[in-house]
Structures are given as C-alpha cells and as structure tokens.
Amino acid sequence: CRLLLEPGDTVVLDDPCYFNFQALLRAHRARIVSVPYTPNGPDLARFEQVLAEHRPRLYITNSALHNPTGATLAPPVAHRLLTLAAEHGLLIVEDDIFADFESTPAPRLAAFDGLSRVVSIGSFSKTLSAAIRCGYVAARPEWIDALVDLKLATSFGNAQIGANVVHRLLVDGTYRRHLDSLRAQLADAMGETIRRLARAGLGIWTEPRGGLFVWAELPDGLDAARVARHALDHDVVLAPGDVFSASHCATSFMRFNVSRCKGPAVFDALARAMDAARAAERSGRTLADER
Structure with a gap:
C-alpha cells in the first residue's frame, strides 16, 4: 500500500x-x-x-x-x-x-x-x-x-x-512433506465441517477446493452477529459475515475455520446460540438489549 x-x-x-x-x-x-x-x-x-x-x-x-x-x-x-x-x-x-x-x-x-x-x-x-x-x-x-x-x-x-x-x-524437502500431511488433515476437516453445518441447517455458499474457510448462511434469516454474541456465552468465538463485508450485506452469513472445528464443541455451541437467537427474535429483543 x-x-x-x-x-x-x-x-x-x-x-x-x-x-x-x-x-x-x-x-x-x-x-x-x-x-x-x-x-x-x-x-x-x-x-x-x-x-x-x-x-x-x-x-x-x-x-x-x-x-x-x-x-x-x-x-x-x-x-x-x-x-x-x-x-x-x-x-x-x-x-x-x-x-x-x-x-x-x-x-x-x-x-x-x-x-x-x-x-x-x-x-x-x-x-x-x-x-x-x-x-x-x-x-x-x-x-x-x-x-x-x-x-x-x-x-x-x-x-x-x-x-x-x-x-x-x-530445500531439504521437509516443507513439501509437511504440506502433504497438512492438506490431508484440512481436507478431512473441511468435509466434516461441511457435513456438520449442513446437518445444523446452514447453507454452504460454495464447496472450497481446499484451505481453511467455509462460508455458510444461517437458516431462518438469523442475524449472524446475534448468533455470535450468544456463542460467546459458551466460550466459542464465531465470525459473523458483516465483519467481512464493507457494505454490511452478509448479515446472515458466517465464516468457519475448519482447523478450529474439530470435535463437537463448536457445533454444539452454534446450535445453542441459534436457539437463543431465535428466542430473542421472537421476544422482540434487539442485539443492543442483549449486550
């Protein structure tokens, strides 16, 4: 720059x-x-x-x-x-x-x-x-x-x-061997993350060729910032879509880092956070009220 x-x-x-x-x-x-x-x-x-x-x-x-x-x-x-x-x-x-x-x-x-x-x-x-x-x-x-x-x-x-x-x-080939192992681990994590998100009702925006990230849309028009706020109550940090959007047009999206999604903890917290967000929306509470 x-x-x-x-x-x-x-x-x-x-x-x-x-x-x-x-x-x-x-x-x-x-x-x-x-x-x-x-x-x-x-x-x-x-x-x-x-x-x-x-x-x-x-x-x-x-x-x-x-x-x-x-x-x-x-x-x-x-x-x-x-x-x-x-x-x-x-x-x-x-x-x-x-x-x-x-x-x-x-x-x-x-x-x-x-x-x-x-x-x-x-x-x-x-x-x-x-x-x-x-x-x-x-x-x-x-x-x-x-x-x-x-x-x-x-x-x-x-x-x-x-x-x-x-x-x-x-030069000694260590990096290439490390990448082979890392790609295999990430591919497994990617597949498992996509399957778990789909079971939770999220829509997968596109299936990546590899890497770390999955971009997914929450069901029922849920506000990702609200869901992320409730996930913090369970000590899980989620990334709401508008953090990445200059026009703030990704309100219902979240980014998931597959390397951080091993095991059930993230998905259990996500499910509880979505339930809490739905309850808050039904009660008419705003995100500001919940802070």
Whole structure:
C-alpha cells in the first residue's frame, strides 16, 4: 500500500473480503469501493461499473481459496478482469497467502498477466507458523527495487532467522512433506465441517477446493452477529459475515475455520446460540438489549 497508493486513492475490494484489508486501507486513508463476490470471482458487471465511475488505483483480492468464502477465481473471469484492468489503468495485488493449501493449483492473475500490472504476494505464516513472519513478493523489477528500498527505510532489515528456517525447510524437502500431511488433515476437516453445518441447517455458499474457510448462511434469516454474541456465552468465538463485508450485506452469513472445528464443541455451541437467537427474535429483543 505504501508503494502503490497515495492518501485519497480509491481501492476496490471484494464483498466480502478479509477484514484486515479494510483496516489497512483506512489506515492509509484510501477510499474503499466494494464489489459483490460470486463463487467464480467478482461480479464482472459491477466491477466494470465501478472502474468507470470511481477510477480506482488498485484492486486487492485472493484469487484462490478466497478469504472468507473459500471460492476460487474462474479462468474466464480472470481474463476479463485483466482486460478491464488494462483498459482502466488498474493495478492488482493478488494476495496468495493460501496458495500452498491447494493440492492442484488454480490459475493465477499474476500468471495470466505476466506481472505487468499484478503484484503477487505470499507468506509461510499460514502453513508453518504465525510466528514466522516470512513471505515473498513477485512483481515488476522496478517495483521490487522500490519495495526493497521501502523495506530498508522502514524496518532496517528483515527477520533473518525465520527466513533461514524457511529456506532450510524448502530445500531439504521437509516443507513439501509437511504440506502433504497438512492438506490431508484440512481436507478431512473441511468435509466434516461441511457435513456438520449442513446437518445444523446452514447453507454452504460454495464447496472450497481446499484451505481453511467455509462460508455458510444461517437458516431462518438469523442475524449472524446475534448468533455470535450468544456463542460467546459458551466460550466459542464465531465470525459473523458483516465483519467481512464493507457494505454490511452478509448479515446472515458466517465464516468457519475448519482447523478450529474439530470435535463437537463448536457445533454444539452454534446450535445453542441459534436457539437463543431465535428466542430473542421472537421476544422482540434487539442485539443492543442483549449486550
């Protein structure tokens, strides 16, 4: 953001999207415009309209294993996105932090584009440890040079120990073996989470190709924020949809992290929270009354 944006620039985000994108952009005083996200990628008609009306500088997205929906960008949508980006002078940041969770990689905007106007970023914090702050950037050579200068100016270096650990794991094959095991565990957790959510009456928005997240709609038009509030009474933290939606249009949706859904505890708490939310709605109590 520091390299590509000036205060007041407009940035396009998916709706829903990773909530920290919104916080980061507000900290940089950027203007946010959101585009509805579908199981195949952003709504292209709305995307084109936003480009024409708002002339954004940047689009930030997860093209594979999208956070929070788990969706993966379809190749025809990717080609159209890049055509529109070229026509309107739009730059794209492709946050590929979940790339290694895929057993069969999906096409990437950066690959289709040849790094002309796409910056691809990734990290090992999801696959190894959040404590390892090590990632990578693929972009035009002149942008890489500028990013290195910016990195040195703002942090005087990098986390060398973490980088050395990652390098060793990559070159000796440990990382690849770890990923094989991790993907298998997540695939089992994904299947079990989807089955349990369906039995609880939730609608699965799309079945992800892999990764961590399931995006699901609560039954009976229940308010996800209300359900999440009641789940806290059972010491279970749930992620209501509007946290991820700049337009607050995901009121009845929730994101579930399958790695945190092992065993019955989350689903038992979810069932009790939905029952409590239904009772509160029947009594006419508002969410504010319950706080």
